[in-house]
Amino acid sequence: MPLVGTIDARGKTAQELAVMVEAALRGRYVRNPEVTVNIKSSVSQVVTIDGQVIEPGLYPVTNQMTLLRAIASAKGMNEFARTEEVVILRTVEGRKMAGLYNIEAIRRGAYDDPPIYANDVIVVGDSPQRRLFRDFVSLAPLLAAPLIAVFQ
Numbered sequence: 001m002p003l004v005g006t007i008d009a010r011g012k013t014a015q016e017l018a019v020m021v022e023a024a025l026r027g028r029y030v031r032n033p034e035v036t037v038n039i040k041s042s043v044s045q046v047v048t049i050d051g052q053v054i055e056p057g058l059y060p061v062t063n064q065m066t067l068l069r070a071i072a073s074a075k076g077m078n079e080f081a082r083t084e085e086v087v088i089l090r091t092v093e094g095r096k097m098a099g100l101y102n103i104e105a106i107r108r109g110a111y112d113d114p115p116i117y118a119n120d121v122i123v124v125g126d127s128p129q130r131r132l133f134r135d136f137v138s139l140a141p142l143l144a145a146p147l148i149a150v151f152q
Helices: 016-029 067-073 101-110 128-144
Strands: 046-051 057-060 079-090 096-099 121-126
Touching: 046 067, 057 079, 067 079, 067 121, 079 101, 096 101
Parallel strands: 046 121
Antiparallel strands: 046 057, 079 096, 079 121
């Protein structure tokens, strides 16, 4: 804020923020400030999406979040993603748990798309075989070209 500087809003209610801004303004700039704070959006619950997705990062959790929707939030899987190796890491009552999922099986309807909760970590696996195939295909034109040597 221009007159009071940066205010840390994490974990504060709108009323608590208003009181903090009023106190900062009262000290130097305004005699009896009256501040109203309206929270436009809040991202207190997030899921971490990592691994072979287009845009890894932290994403807000909605009440209808599922694994497929979470991956879609990260713009989908990249070309090296291993669809049969997607892990959801979750802590429940202090115990760390992990679930291994196959995205293609979920898409086929073999089993339900699992729900995603706040603080889950989703890791999409990497396929070394796909990387090797891409490297091979990129070298293929060189291998198929005739070898020309000049002798003197």
